[in-house]
Amino acid sequence: MELDELKSAWRALGHQLERQDAIQFQLLRDSRLERARRSLRPLMLGQTLQFLLGVALIGLGVACWTRNPEVPGLLAAGILVHAFGVANAALAGITMALVARVDYSAAVLRIQKQLATLRRFHAFNANICALPWWIMWLPVVVAFAGLGDAPPGSATPAWVWIGLGVGLAGLAGTWLYAWSGRRTARQADRDRADGADGIRRSERIVDELASFERD
DSSP, rough: OOOHHHHHHHHHOOOOOOOHHHHHHHHHHHHHHHHHHTTTHHHHHHHHHHHHHHHHHHHHHHHHHOOTTOHHHHHHHHHHHHHHHHHHHHHHHHHHHHHHHHHSSSSSSHHHHHHHHHHHHHHHHHHHHTTTTTHHHHHHHHHHHTOOOOOOTTOOOOHHHHHHHHHHHHHHHHHHHHHTTTHHHHHHHHHHHTTTTHHHHHHHHHHHHHHHOOO
């Protein structure tokens, strides 16, 4: 074999190896990104349930405050539940839109930025719609009571004030504990349940892919 033929065969072999490497990397990329996509499914399910809960709270709140315009406590509870329902539905809808917006065909850096945006907004969503349940269960119960007949000017039951005090204390304690930076097994379980762990898992998968690309 002459030198020119040897060089040509060597170049052809090099091109073939490059194509094989590109194919192998694309298969690896597709597999990893599909895992990242599947990791967000629990989050989508949780946000769908939150959206439906928000719609139900809107209906409950409207039913309460429209039936009791002359009972201040029930009117206030109905409006509060109505507003909380709007917040739940709206934030769940935005979170689901952010999940759907993640473009797995884009560059890895762009995917990382989209997942980071999703993680930050999900944390905001949890602070607005999850932590307030320490208190919001009370207006919800009052709103259900408002679906019946309530005489105008009726006194607020003592259990409402007790429940409100317990709720405020629990909410303040939860916020202080979160700010301390410590996490317990119960907090970790809640993260897994509401989809935050799925976001972190997706980020880890994409970070591994980015590291592989750099290498």
